[in-house]
Amino acid sequence: xxxxxxxxxxxxxxxxxxxxxxxxxxxxxxxxxxxxxxxxxxxxxxxxxxxxxxxxxxxxxxxxxxxxxxxxxxxxxxxxxxxxxxxxxxxxxxxxxxxxxxxxxxxxxxxxxxxxxxxxxxxxxxxxxxxxxxxxxxxxxxxxxxxxxxxxxxxxxxxxxxxxxxxxxxxxxxxxxxxxxxxxxxxxxxxxxxxxxxx
Amino acid sequence: xxxxxxxxxxxxxxxxxxxxxxxxxxxxxxxxxxxxxxxxxxxxxxxxxxxxxxxxxxxxxxxxxxxxxxxxxxxxxxxxxxxxxxxxxxxxxxxxxxxxxxxxxxxxxxxxxxxxxxxxxxxxxxxxxxxxxxxxxxxxxxxxxxxxxxxxxxxxxxxxxxxxxxxxxxxxxxxxxxxxxxxxxxxxxxxxxxxxxxxxxxxxxxxxxxxxxxxxxxxxxxxxxxxxxxxxxxxxxxxxxx
Numbered sequence: 431x432x433x434x435x436x437x438x439x440x441x442x443x444x445x446x447x448x449x450x451x452x453x454x455x456x457x458x459x460x461x462x463x464x465x466x467x468x469x470x471x472x473x474x475x476x477x478x479x480x481x482x483x484x485x486x487x488x489x490x491x492x493x494x495x496x497x498x499x500x501x502x503x504x505x506x507x508x509x510x511x512x513x514x515x516x517x518x519x520x521x522x523x524x525x526x527x528x529x530x531x532x533x534x535x536x537x538x539x540x541x542x543x544x545x546x547x548x549x550x551x552x553x554x555x556x557x558x559x560x561x562x563x564x565x566x567x568x569x570x571x572x573x574x575x576x577x578x579x580x581x582x583x584x585x586x587x588x589x590x591x592x593x594x595x596x597x598x599x600x601x602x603x604x605x606x607x608x609x610x611x612x613x614x615x616x617x618x619x620x621x622x623x624x625x626x627x628x629x
Numbered sequence: 630x631x632x633x634x635x636x637x638x639x640x641x642x643x644x645x646x647x648x649x650x651x652x653x654x655x656x657x658x659x660x661x662x663x664x665x666x667x668x669x670x671x672x673x674x675x676x677x678x679x680x681x682x683x684x685x686x687x688x689x690x691x692x693x694x695x696x697x698x699x700x701x702x703x704x705x706x707x708x709x710x711x712x713x714x715x716x717x718x719x720x721x722x723x724x725x726x727x728x729x730x731x732x733x734x735x736x737x738x739x740x741x742x743x744x745x746x747x748x749x750x751x752x753x754x755x756x757x758x759x760x761x762x763x764x765x766x767x768x769x770x771x772x773x774x775x776x777x778x779x780x781x782x783x784x785x786x787x788x789x790x791x792x793x794x795x796x797x798x799x800x801x802x803x804x805x806x807x808x809x810x811x812x813x814x815x816x817x818x819x820x821x822x823x824x825x826x827x828x829x830x831x832x833x834x835x836x837x838x839x840x841x842x843x844x845x846x847x848x849x850x851x852x853x854x855x856x857x858x859x860x861x862x863x864x865x866x867x868x869x870x871x
Contacts (some may be wrong), residue, residue, distance in 0.1 A: 437716050437854045442829045443644050444806040445652075445820060446791065449739045453729030453755045453791055460740045463686065464695060464753045469725075470677075492657040499741070505676060505799040513675040526677035533740070551635070552671045561672045563802050568654030570645035570823050573803060576672070592667055619661045628639060628664035629673050629800060 443572065447563035458530050470528035473504060473528040473542045478522040480509025480543040485577065485604055485612045488536045489564060490620035496536025500566040504540060504577075506559070510584060511546030530621050541591045544579070550588045564616065574627040577614050578603050589627075599626050634861045636669040636800045637716055645823030652819045653780055673800030674859075679725045681759055688757050691730070691770035695753030702752035704771025705731030706847035709807065709835070712764040713794060716858030720764030726854075727793040728768055729755040735776030735786075744776055769847065773815055787814035787821065796856040807852045808834045 451459035455468045474482075488496035504527045507513050514525035520543075527540050542560070550556040557578055564573040578584050578602045593599050601624045604612035617622045647659035650682045662718070670690040687694040692702045709728070731754065734746030738754045752771065760766045770790070777785050789806045808815050815821050815834065824830040841849035 435856070436718060438714060438718055439640065439643050439829070439832075440857055441706050441803060441805055441832060441855045442824050443803060444791075444823070444833065445806045446793075448741060449729065449737045450791070450804070452737060452739055452753075452755075452792055456753070456755050459774075461695075461738060461753050461755065465683075465688065465757075466756060469679070469683070469727075469757075492661075494706060497658070503799075505672070513671060515675070515678060524677065548671060551668060556670060556672065559672070561799055563799070565804055567660065568652070568656075568658035570647055570649065570652075570655060570659075572804060573660070574673075574800070589667060589670065589829070591663060598662075618658050623660060623662050625662075626664050628641065628666040629634075629669045629797045 445567060445570050446501065446572070448499045448567040450499075450565055454501055455528050467545065468528070469577065470503065470526050472521065473525055473527035473540075475522040475524070478508070478543045479520050480546075481610060483542060483544045483610045483612060485540040485614050487538055487544070487614040487616065489531060489538075489566070489616045490618065491526060494620075497531050497566055498533050498536050500531040500538070500564060500610070501627050502530070502538060503563045504542070505561045505563075506542065506545040507548045511545050511548040513548070554588040555586065556589065557584045558585065559587075560584050564614075573618075574629060575616065575624055576602050576627070580605050593625060598623075601625050609613060632675070634859045636798065637672060637858050637860050638666065639857065643826065643829050645825070649819070649823045650710065651781070652823055655823070665737055666711040669800050674798045676795060676797055676799040678723070678797070679759065679795070684757065684759060689766075689768045689778070691728075691752070691754065691756045692770060694756060696751050697745045700751045702732070702771050703749045704752070707770055707772050708767060708841055708843070708847050708849040709770060709790060710765070710838075710849060711835075711850060711852040713760045713766065713796075713854045713856065714764055715796070717854050719858070720760075721796055721856055722760055722762045722764055724760050724797065725757060725795045726760060726766050727755065727757040728790050730769075730770065730773040732833055733771050733774050735774030742826060745773065746776070772809070775812075780819060785814050785817070787812045787818050792852075792854065794854055794856060801856045803852070803854070803856060806833060807850075809850060810834055810836045823828070
């Protein structure tokens with residue numbers, strides 16, 4: 431017998447199911463008032479410094495149908511690229527948001543401040559991006575991905591640089607559709623499948 | 630920002646695969662292409678923190694939180710308790726834990742749930758709390774009912790409570806489900822069976838814990854949760870305190 435490791439294995443994931451909204455954004459599920467306010471209603475407070483942007487999109491399954499039950503979370507730095515809670519970070523940027531696909535149209539909207547470039551590991555610089563986590567019925571473990579911007583320089587980003595199949599990089603780039611407006615669709619499988627991470 | 634080391638890579642064999650033919654909804658919702666495995670960055674190693682200020686007095690009491698204490702929910706009274714730890718065996722303090730569940734009849738209070746079982750006017754079905762300095766948490770709730778769902782011919786979910794945990798970094802984010810010891814439906818459930826290792830599935834089954842049950846009041850079930858840890862060796866870039 432070898433020595434016993436004293437580490438613990440991570441608890442296995444299970445699907446969030448179709449009623450994830452009850453526990454995460456109860457007002458959406460029809461439980462308005464159980465808490466004073468749903469958690470993560472907005473990643474910013476009034477007065478956040480930087481450009482206010484709106485990102486619209488959908489999460490599509492392999493048949494091209496937009497999920498009506500997806501719940502997304504986002505996490506990002508402030509306009510200066512500082513993580514909320516760190517020294518010098520904009521106190522008006524909480525950085526975390528929860529938003530759901532509309533139950534009728536399947537479209538989601540994220541209104542936030544455009545993040546700045548951030549430090550990566552090993553002295554690298556990460557291009558401005560928003561980290562995303564997607565759960566829904568039929569998703570057995572939350573999907574990690576990132577949203578970058580097509581009006582930023584993404585050439586030297588250390589994470590995008592690791593994507594060997596270069597045409598797939600485009601799946602992580604939000605497209606500008608107007609002043610302060612971007613489109614970002616997520617495809618779970620099939621043509622144009624979004625790059626998902628294991629990080 | 631102090632570098633606490635990268636997150637320990639996920640052992641994906643412990644988790645359910647994305648595609649599972651017996652859980653039909655996964656078929657069109659599972660990525661076909663491989664995940665891109667990379668070392669974590671500050672984007673995954675930081676995350677939102679929530680203070681006790683967001684919590685109301687009844688937030689972790691699902692028997693009373695929907696009616697603001699006016700009337701109790703119908704059902705078998707149960708204490709759900711445990712600890713949040715990381716892979717290094719350390720307590721995860723001050724982390725938000727959220728739960729949601731069906732009522733005693735197996736019906737969710739959700740705009741999309743139309744099951745025959747009635748809503749309980751005294752039960753909402755969600756709760757939240759923050760772990761203490763030792764990572765401990767507690768909820769008082771009712772035992773959720775089993776319920777049927779459309780998948781194969783005659784499919785029933787075992788009694789379960791959904792759990793969402795944050796940890797201290799976005800890369801630790803986890804949603805899972807707690808099952809109840811002795812429920813015969815666990816072994817018939819294709820969602821439970823997405824976990825291919827029996828020993829891993831057993832970790833989602835909470836044992837009856839009479840040491841925490843209160844006589845003439847409630848039963849107790851213990852459910853510990855392990856989140857990803859961080860790798861700290863002498864050979865990382867910058868270590869806390871070194």
